[in-house]
Amino acid sequence: MTRIRSRLLATSGGAIALVVSCALPAAAHVTVVPQEAEQGSYTTLTFRVPNERDDARTVKLEIVIPQEQPLTSVRVKPHPGWSYQLEKVKLDQPVEAHGSQVTEVVRKITWTAGANAGIGATEFEEFQISIGRLPTAERMVFKALQTYDSGEVVRWIEEAAPGATTEPEHPAPVLKLVPKADETPEPTAEVAAKDDDPALILSVAALLLGAGGLAAGISARRR
Template sequence: MRLTHVVRAGVAAAAAAIAALAFPAMAGAHVTVNPNTAVQGGYTKVTFRVPNERDDASTTKLEVAIPTDKPIASVSVKPVQGWTAATETSKLATPIKTDDGEVTEAISKVTWTADANSAIKPGQFQEFDVSLGPLPQTDQIVFKALQTYSSGEVVRWIDEPAAGAEAEHPAPVLKLSKKADTTAASTTSSAAPALTADSGSSSNNGTAIGLGIAGLILGLAGLVVGVLAYRRTPSPTA
């Protein structure tokens, strides 16, 4: 009987270790922009990745605000099967000068709405592609986003990054670098392949899996120690 208890305790310890290590990875899911870096003055395609964080509701709508204080002249969206994309424009306080003349209005919001069969179900995610450019001369672009669920709940991913603080509902952020800053990066990339946003995500997933395996090993080690201790315990004499 005592051996059975030891075995059960070891298995429980292994399961607890895996759950504790895996929880932070699951809890950190939120709306993101990928890749999360680009170059000022250039054009880029970004992908807004939207995971469903609810067990009892589906995501039916995504709204992404495009800042107009540092406006982007060209914003276009890639069709997503089962989703309808709509854009809103705003009058610019300061027109943008382009080769084709001045731009006085710019897209300030994109809204994707799912049809009845295409909502993001529990345990799933969807990606929405947007082409942007020319990118403004600024350090970053904060895309505040609203995620609407079939239950009527709206999750506001609008918290801007702050030094030394982890936001509860962080907004997707695209970091922008100056063209001169990319010279060294280009030289480095010729010697070794650069990590893409997806490979970084895969690396994070690999880390989480590795931690889970480590937790399992620790739990099994505890089980072995318990069994050895049991074997060394002298049997009661009559």
């Protein structure tokens, strides 16, 4: 009887845990895809924006480009039903791009929903940009602001502490940057010298001559 009661308690406890876990909302926040790109390259990024409110629509998204990592090229893919605006900033020190000096770069991109647009409950949208050249750094942190038609603004701007095993409550989208893959290296001077070693060439020639003499001797004996 005790065993049966224990089994019933364990079963009911598991069922309660399952119901509670299903009732909890899944964690959702603004993210960037892909999450990794090569340093010094041009790439296309997609910012994925889920709506987290049942009684409000997302009507604006702001993506801030790190000012300490200026990008000389920023292009925005038009999004149906939404307009966008680029906010620029002047650089303290010009940077070179394609043979010319760039003195002004994009600091922030703002998408605003039209009259019949917006992200409703249980929905998400994806906003794309093309950027470059990516800096020589370990990562880029794009702070994001999500505005609802209720007036609420959710600031996805927090960075995880070094070594942290859990992410903050409102994490910012992070793009990891990796070094470019090295091309196949050319042979070094040392390897080339070994390949052209006179002693090696003479040894090969002697082997070929010896093989030829052996073949001639065998042929003569057969005759």
